[in-house]
Amino acid sequence: MTPPGNAAVELDGLVKRYGSVAAVDGLSLRAERGAVTALLGPNGAGKTTAVEICEGYRQPDGGTVRVLGFDPVRDARLLRPRVGVMLQSGGVPAQARAGEFLRLMAALHANPLPPAALLARLGLTEHARTPCRRLSGGQRQRLSLAAAVVGRPELVFLDEPTAGLDPQARHATWELVAELRASGVAVVLTTHHMEEAERLADHVVIVDHGRVVAAGSPTELTGAERQLRFRARAGLGLDELLAALPLGSAAKESPAGHYLVEGDVQPEFLATVTTWCASHGVLTEDLRIERRTLEDVFLELTGRELRS
Numbered sequence: 001m002t003p004p005g006n007a008a009v010e011l012d013g014l015v016k017r018y019g020s021v022a023a024v025d026g027l028s029l030r031a032e033r034g035a036v037t038a039l040l041g042p043n044g045a046g047k048t049t050a051v052e053i054c055e056g057y058r059q060p061d062g063g064t065v066r067v068l069g070f071d072p073v074r075d076a077r078l079l080r081p082r083v084g085v086m087l088q089s090g091g092v093p094a095q096a097r098a099g100e101f102l103r104l105m106a107a108l109h110a111n112p113l114p115p116a117a118l119l120a121r122l123g124l125t126e127h128a129r130t131p132c133r134r135l136s137g138g139q140r141q142r143l144s145l146a147a148a149v150v151g152r153p154e155l156v157f158l159d160e161p162t163a164g165l166d167p168q169a170r171h172a173t174w175e176l177v178a179e180l181r182a183s184g185v186a187v188v189l190t191t192h193h194m195e196e197a198e199r200l201a202d203h204v205v206i207v208d209h210g211r212v213v214a215a216g217s218p219t220e221l222t223g224a225e226r227q228l229r230f231r232a233r234a235g236l237g238l239d240e241l242l243a244a245l246p247l248g249s250a251a252k253e254s255p256a257g258h259y260l261v262e263g264d265v266q267p268e269f270l271a272t273v274t275t276w277c278a279s280h281g282v283l284t285e286d287l288r289i290e291r292r293t294l295e296d297v298f299l300e301l302t303g304r305e306l307r308s
């Protein structure tokens with residue numbers, strides 16, 4: 001029923017207001033099938049609101065939203081069996097036992113994954129008979145992930161799927177997401193873990209103040225540029241160093257004694273920095289050349305100040 005070639009999710013100029021606050025303020029994005037799309041953004045940027053609109057839980061005030069080609073509110077009944085949702089708050093009933101809940105969720109679908117195997121996969125077998133309210137936060141989260149995928153959805157929304165998980169559970173989640181992607185599922189996730197986005201996502205969308213501020217693959221966003229970091233005594237004369245480097249280079253000290261030099265880092269560039277240091281009797285420690293990380297890009301685009 002879905003028109004061929006369509007993205008799994010298409011948002012165009014989406015707007016959602018709460019009183020005078022525009023939580024989502026003209027947001028446009030596409031999430032493709034067989035790909036992981038990661039939404040990144042500071043607290044309050046509008047990620048959850050946008051995802052909840054896609055899930056049909058909220059009505060937008062403006063713009064268009066298409067999920068598997070359908071309207072998530074009007075066509076909710078059609079979409080329910082085809083879309084898996086893992087909510088930030090868990091969405092797991094307090095009274096039911098873990099295994100019982102997953103079997104119930106499986107029974108809602110025509111061709112579910114075997115619940116027992118999924119429990120085992122997520123390390124929950126020995127908690128199958130535990131009432132959900134007694135599960136730890138991380139266990140509840142894993143159960144919520146299992147519930148989101150048990151129906152073999154074509155599209156899954158995962159809201160901060162690994163927040164608060166231990167390293168083992170985080171890796172198990174990453175593997176599951178990679179498998180979903182490989183089997184053609186569209187995965188849309190929100191995360192505050194830049195490493196997670198870099199590792200998993202084909203497409204990263206950075207959202208701030210309800211709008212997209214940058215989008216692309218992790219490599220497109222971080223670029224091919226390299227930068228040079230080193231430690232040395234505090235208070236080096238960076239203006240003088242910059243004068244020796246090609247135009248367009250940048251250098252800063254933050255925090256004291258930690259230096260970052262950016263520019264077209266070629267062998268000669270490195271030689272200029274080390275020669276300058278040598279001529280000033282400066283011994284550099286931990287000198288390294290690195291690519292910008294997604295976290296660098298994220299902080300450049302969204303600033304370093306805390307959000308209320």
Ligand SMILES: Nc1ncnc2c1ncn2[C@@H]1O[C@H](COP(=O)(O)OP(=O)(O)OP(=O)(O)O)[C@@H](O)[C@H]1O
Pocket residue numbers: 018021022023041042043044045046047048049050
């Ligand atoms: N039901 C609501 N009523 C009033 N304001 C709301 C409501 N839901 C969200 N907001 C506001 O909308 C803005 C966006 O919130 P949202 O939860 O979408 O952000 P987020 O990017 O998911 O943040 P986080 O990373 O902290 O989960 C925030 O300022 C939030 O306070």
